[in-house]
Amino acid sequence: MVRMRKAVDVRHVSKEINGVKVLDKVSLKVERDERVVICGPSGSGKTTLIRCLNGLSTFSTGSVTVLGVRLTDDPLSIRHIREKTGMCFQNFNLFPHLTILENCTLALHHVRKISGLKAIEMAQHYLERVKIIDQADKYPVTLSGGQQQRAAIARALCMEPELMLFDEPTSALDPEMVSEVLAVLSDIAKSGMTMICVTHEMRFARKFADKIVMLDEGKVVINTDTQDFFKTTDNPRVKSFLRLLDKR
Amino acid sequence: MAIHQSIVRTRNTIHSCFDTRLNTLITLSWLIVLVFLFVPMVRWSIIDSVWSGSITECTPRGACWVYVRENARHLLYGLYPADQAWRVDALVIAISAQLLILWQVRLSVIRLAVGALLVIGMPVISYFISYGGLFGLTIVPAQYWGGLLFNLLFSALSISNAFVIGLLCALIRQKKWGIYSGLIKLYIDLIRGLPLVSLLFFATLVLPYFFFDAKQSVKIIRLYWIFTFFGAAYMAEAIRGGLQSITSGQYEAAAVLGLSEYQAMMYIIMPQALEIAYPSIMNLVIALLKDSTLLSTVAVLDIVGMMQATSARVEWMPYAVEGYLMIGFVFWVLCYGLSRISDRVERQIKVFR
Numbered sequence: 001m002v003r004m005r006k007a008v009d010v011r012h013v014s015k016e017i018n019g020v021k022v023l024d025k026v027s028l029k030v031e032r033d034e035r036v037v038i039c040g041p042s043g044s045g046k047t048t049l050i051r052c053l054n055g056l057s058t059f060s061t062g063s064v065t066v067l068g069v070r071l072t073d074d075p076l077s078i079r080h081i082r083e084k085t086g087m088c089f090q091n092f093n094l095f096p097h098l099t100i101l102e103n104c105t106l107a108l109h110h111v112r113k114i115s116g117l118k119a120i121e122m123a124q125h126y127l128e129r130v131k132i133i134d135q136a137d138k139y140p141v142t143l144s145g146g147q148q149q150r151a152a153i154a155r156a157l158c159m160e161p162e163l164m165l166f167d168e169p170t171s172a173l174d175p176e177m178v179s180e181v182l183a184v185l186s187d188i189a190k191s192g193m194t195m196i197c198v199t200h201e202m203r204f205a206r207k208f209a210d211k212i213v214m215l216d217e218g219k220v221v222i223n224t225d226t227q228d229f230f231k232t233t234d235n236p237r238v239k240s241f242l243r244l245l246d247k248r
Numbered sequence: 249m250a251i252h253q254s255i256v257r258t259r260n261t262i263h264s265c266f267d268t269r270l271n272t273l274i275t276l277s278w279l280i281v282l283v284f285l286f287v288p289m290v291r292w293s294i295i296d297s298v299w300s301g302s303i304t305e306c307t308p309r310g311a312c313w314v315y316v317r318e319n320a321r322h323l324l325y326g327l328y329p330a331d332q333a334w335r336v337d338a339l340v341i342a343i344s345a346q347l348l349i350l351w352q353v354r355l356s357v358i359r360l361a362v363g364a365l366l367v368i369g370m371p372v373i374s375y376f377i378s379y380g381g382l383f384g385l386t387i388v389p390a391q392y393w394g395g396l397l398f399n400l401l402f403s404a405l406s407i408s409n410a411f412v413i414g415l416l417c418a419l420i421r422q423k424k425w426g427i428y429s430g431l432i433k434l435y436i437d438l439i440r441g442l443p444l445v446s447l448l449f450f451a452t453l454v455l456p457y458f459f460f461d462a463k464q465s466v467k468i469i470r471l472y473w474i475f476t477f478f479g480a481a482y483m484a485e486a487i488r489g490g491l492q493s494i495t496s497g498q499y500e501a502a503a504v505l506g507l508s509e510y511q512a513m514m515y516i517i518m519p520q521a522l523e524i525a526y527p528s529i530m531n532l533v534i535a536l537l538k539d540s541t542l543l544s545t546v547a548v549l550d551i552v553g554m555m556q557a558t559s560a561r562v563e564w565m566p567y568a569v570e571g572y573l574m575i576g577f578v579f580w581v582l583c584y585g586l587s588r589i590s591d592r593v594e595r596q597i598k599v600f601r
Binding site (some may be wrong): 054 | 463498500502507511520
C-alpha cells in the first residue's frame with residue numbers, strides 16, 4: 001500500500017512575490033523510483049518549485065504532498081518530509097568549519113542518533129561512492145568545486161533518504177568539473193533512487209530522466225516522458241529553449 | 249638560509265635609510281630625537297636607579313624600584329591579610345585552570361560543564377571564598393580586597409559572564425523576537441552611549457538608593473554586574489556581527505539535513521559566527537581587562553587604587569611615578585600576551601577559511 005503512494009504530489013501551487021507570479025497553478029506528480037528533470041529558462045520558478053517540496057520556500061495556495069506527508073504550516077510535517085528527503089544546492093553549502101567526514105557524520109550523530117564508529121563507517125561508504133574518500137579529512141575550502149558538490153551529495157546520501165532533490169547541482173561549476181558530478185548523479189540514478197533534479201544538462205536528462213518538466217514564467221509548459229520531450233519539436237518554447245542551450 | 253635572508257633584509261633597510269640626501273637627513277634627525285629621549289630615560293630607569301636596599305639609598309636622579317619591591321605584596325593582594333592570601337591564590341589557580349580547559353580541551357561535554365561552572369558558579373564561589381564566614385573562613389570585608397590579583401579575578405569572571413550574556417542578547421536580536429529584540433537594542437544603545445566611569449559611579453552612588461545598602465561588600469557586587477553588563481553590550485554587538493556574516497545557505501543546509509533550529513545554531517551557525525567574531529571579541533577582552541583599573545575611581549583598591557594608597561604615605565610620596573610605570577608595564581605584558589594568544593588562534597582558524 002505504502003509503496004503505491006506517489007513520491008511527490010503537487011497540486012495547483014501558486015506563489016506570488018510583490019505581485020509577480022513566481023509559480024502559477026503548478027501541478028506535478030512524481031512516482032516512486034522515478035527520475036524527473038525540471039528545466040526551463042532562468043526566472044521560470046524551477047528553484048522555487050523544488051524548494052517548496054521540503055518547506056524551504058512557502059507557497060500561497062495549492063497543496064504539496066511528499067512521501068505521503070502533506071506539507072502544512074505545522075513544523076512537524078516539514079520535519080517528517082526533511083527526514084526522508086535529501087537535498088543538494090547549487091552552492092554546495094558545505095559546513096566550512098568541519099572536515100568533509102565531519103560534514104557527513106554531523107547529522108548522523110544528531111538527527112539519526114548513530115554513534116561514533118558506525119557513523120564514520122557509513123560516511124566513508126558514501127564518500128567512497130562519490131569517489132572522494134581520500135579527501136575525507138580535509139576542509140571544504142581546500143577542495144575543488146566538483147569535489148565539494150560530490151561531498152555535499154555524500155552528505156545528503158548518508159541520511160539514506162527516499163527522495164533526493166537536486167537544485168542546479170552543476171550550475172556553479174567550471175565546465176571541466178561538471179562531468180565528474182554528472183557521473184555521480186548518473187550512478188545515483190542507476191541505483192533506482194527517486195530523484196527530482198533542476199538542471200540545464202539536457203544530455204544527462206535524455207539519458208537518465210524518466211520524465212521532463214519544463215517551466216516558463218511560473219507555469220508548466222510541458223510535462224512528458226523523456227522521449228516525447230525531445231520529439232516535441234513543434235512546441236515553439238521547447239524549441240527556443242533547446243536552441244538556447246545548444247548555443248552555450 | 250633564514251639568517252642569510254634576514255641579514256640581507258637588514259642591510260637593505262639600513263641602505264634605504266641613507267640612499268638619498270633627504271632620507272639621510274630624516275634618519276639623522278630621528279636618531280637625534282631617539283638619543284635625546286631614550287638616553288635620559290634609560291639612565292633614570294636602569295643605570296641610576298636603585299633596585300634593592302632601603303629607601304634611604306634612593307636619589308632624585310634615578311628610579312626608586314625599592315618602592316615597588318617594598319609594596320609588592322600590597323600591589324598584588326591589596327589589603328588582604330597575609331595569612332589569608334592563600335584563598336586568593338586558590339581562586340586564581342582555579343579560574344586559570346578552568347580557562348585553560350576551555351581553551352584547550354575539545355570534548356564538548358567537559359567544555360560545557362566547565363563553562364557553566366565558570367560562568368554561573370565561580371562568581372558566587374569567588375565572592376564567598378574571598379569574603380569568608382563559611383566553613384570557618386575568617387571574614388575579610390571587601391574594602392580589604394584589591395591589588396593586581398583582584399583586577400585579574402574581577403575581569404576574568406566579569407568577561408566570562410559578559411560573553412554569555414552578550415551571546416544570548418545577540419541571539420535574541422538575531423531572532424527578531426518582537427519586543428524582546430527591541431528591549432535588547434535599547435539596552436545596548438543605552439550602555440554604548442554611556443562612559444564606563446559614569447556607570448561605575450552610578451553603581452556606587454545612585455543604585456544604593458534603590459536597592460542594597462552602601463556596604464562595601466555589596467558595592468563590589470553592584471560594580472561587578474554593572475561592569476559585566478557594560479561588557480555584555482559590546483560582546484552582543486561583536487557576536488551579532490559574526491552571526492550576520494553566516495549565509496542563509498548554511499541555515500538551509502542544516503535544515504534539510506533534519507537538524508533542529510537549536511542543533512543548527514549549536515553545531516553549525518555559532519561555531520562559525522564565533523570564529524568570525526573572534527578578533528573583535530579578543531579586542532574587547534583586552535579593553536575590558538584594562539578598563540578594570542577604572543574601579544580605582546570608585547574607591548576600590550585595585551592595583552591602581554592600591555598604588556595611589558601606598559604612595560600617599562609620606563616616605564613613598566615622591567615615588568608614585570615608579571608605581572604608574574610598573575602598572576603600565578604589567579598591563580602591557582598581560583595584553584601583549586593576550587594578543588599573541590589571539591594571533592595564534594586566528595591563524596588556526598584561517599586554516600579552513
